[in-house]
Amino acid sequence: MESFYVTLLTLFILLVSIFLHFLFFAKKSSGTAPLPPGKTGYPFVGESLEFLSTGWKGHPEKFIFDRITKYSSTVFRTHLLGEKAAVFCGAGGNKFLFSNENKLVQAWWPSSVDKVFPSSTQTSSKEEAIKMRRMLPNFFKPEALQRYVGIMDHIARRHFADSWENKEEVVTFPLTKNFTFWLAIRLFVSIEDPEMVEKFAEPFNLLASGLISIPIDLPGTPFHKAIKSSNLIRKELRLIIKQRKIDLAEGKASPTQDILSHMLLTSDESGKFMEEHDIADKILGLLIGGHDTASSACAFIVKYLAELPEIYDGVYKEQMEIANSKPEGELLNWDDVQKMRYSWNVACEVLRLAPPLQGAFREALSDFMYNGFSIPKGWKIYWSANSTHRNPEVFPEPLKFDPSRFEGSGPAPYTFVPFGGGPRMCPGKEYARLEILVFMHHLVKRFKWEKMIPDEKIVVDPMPIPAKGLPVRLFPHKA
Numbered sequence: 001m002e003s004f005y006v007t008l009l010t011l012f013i014l015l016v017s018i019f020l021h022f023l024f025f026a027k028k029s030s031g032t033a034p035l036p037p038g039k040t041g042y043p044f045v046g047e048s049l050e051f052l053s054t055g056w057k058g059h060p061e062k063f064i065f066d067r068i069t070k071y072s073s074t075v076f077r078t079h080l081l082g083e084k085a086a087v088f089c090g091a092g093g094n095k096f097l098f099s100n101e102n103k104l105v106q107a108w109w110p111s112s113v114d115k116v117f118p119s120s121t122q123t124s125s126k127e128e129a130i131k132m133r134r135m136l137p138n139f140f141k142p143e144a145l146q147r148y149v150g151i152m153d154h155i156a157r158r159h160f161a162d163s164w165e166n167k168e169e170v171v172t173f174p175l176t177k178n179f180t181f182w183l184a185i186r187l188f189v190s191i192e193d194p195e196m197v198e199k200f201a202e203p204f205n206l207l208a209s210g211l212i213s214i215p216i217d218l219p220g221t222p223f224h225k226a227i228k229s230s231n232l233i234r235k236e237l238r239l240i241i242k243q244r245k246i247d248l249a250e251g252k253a254s255p256t257q258d259i260l261s262h263m264l265l266t267s268d269e270s271g272k273f274m275e276e277h278d279i280a281d282k283i284l285g286l287l288i289g290g291h292d293t294a295s296s297a298c299a300f301i302v303k304y305l306a307e308l309p310e311i312y313d314g315v316y317k318e319q320m321e322i323a324n325s326k327p328e329g330e331l332l333n334w335d336d337v338q339k340m341r342y343s344w345n346v347a348c349e350v351l352r353l354a355p356p357l358q359g360a361f362r363e364a365l366s367d368f369m370y371n372g373f374s375i376p377k378g379w380k381i382y383w384s385a386n387s388t389h390r391n392p393e394v395f396p397e398p399l400k401f402d403p404s405r406f407e408g409s410g411p412a413p414y415t416f417v418p419f420g421g422g423p424r425m426c427p428g429k430e431y432a433r434l435e436i437l438v439f440m441h442h443l444v445k446r447f448k449w450e451k452m453i454p455d456e457k458i459v460v461d462p463m464p465i466p467a468k469g470l471p472v473r474l475f476p477h478k479a
């Protein structure tokens, strides 16, 4: 009898063990899948310094490719700007993130950005981004864009006459910034005053550099300078907004003349209008997003066209055919820009090699699996343009400048992502295309040029820029 009880007890223990084993095993396979491989670096700063410093040294792709080689080609773990993070790599990573926007992931900006744009902290970056997108369709609709070509051409003529013509040497980057800023401030808030451009130039530079930085608010840090600059610019913008309200009330300004009028006169679903400080933040965001990116692209076009005479010749030929087909003095129009196919392929190759935005962050909305790895809720996820743009399996001989990559159907989906993708793809893409092409038209029509510092260093902070601003010697075409 005793042996019967012992056998029964043994059987019972065995069954319980098997049950517990299955319970444990099942839990392990669903809930404790491994985190992506990688390391989290030092406390608090994590790997932020390596992340930022590879950019300062001009090779932001190094941070990504070192870890792709060491850990995994699809996703690795890190710790950036105070947050646990995973970096998704390659076309698969881009596709996953862009297709799961607001399902598994949502917009996220580092806390440095939230502090520089205070209205985001009252709600959230996500809500602010939604508000921003609601304001934009009218500004970027095709009829409006067609109208901007003439205005852009007009401003470009004045810009080249004032800042490039009759000069033997110029420093490119401050000029391309000046050009794209003029356009933005004219088209977003209808300002044409040269003094205003001067007044804003320095604070805008400081703001852009401190935006993606380690959020330490002490005198002298890039972050501290960015906050100070943001306050200063927003104060100026609020004066402009107040004046516009008066002008709209008195019929001196038109409700459709620019983004500012639109923001003042558009209410949300509950009939609420945006507060002045909120509008100032949105305009500031657009001015930053809408001019720094394009100015970096224009500067790199000048760099590559100086280095590659045969590419310059192709662009020159195309632009002169357009210039010669028009009566003297007539402004460029939409049809002219559609003919600039080769020039746009060249610009795309520039955006591939020197993407103005290196990538962007998302936040995981829930725990999910990606390629066999577990991504916990709340982790930040970074997609990086360089993980495809400079990958030899995606773009063979990635360092070779080859605009023919964009002929025909062009690069495979999710591989060429200078403007991002999915629902959050850059809404200013078409606007940027127009301003870049108008810039190229005026540049090559007037000059050939050579670089004055042959191997000038590139710094990425957070946009790529030539360290000395790309000084060039100009050779005007003979009339």
Ligand code: HEM
Binding pocket: 107, 129, 132, 133, 286, 289, 290, 291, 293, 294, 297, 355, 356, 357, 359, 360, 361, 417, 418, 419, 420, 421, 423, 424, 425, 426, 427, 428, 429, 431, 432
């Ligand atoms: C060469 C020029 C430009 C480049 C390379 C560029 C790049 C990008 C990229 C990569 C994103 C997506 C970021 C993400 O995935 O979170 C983005 C978003 C955005 N861009 Fe651009 N951009 C350019 C020009 C412009 C211009 C001219 C404007 C405005 C006039 C603009 C306004 C915006 C806005 C408002 C967003 C945020 C969209 C959202 O969060 O839903 N961009 N841009």
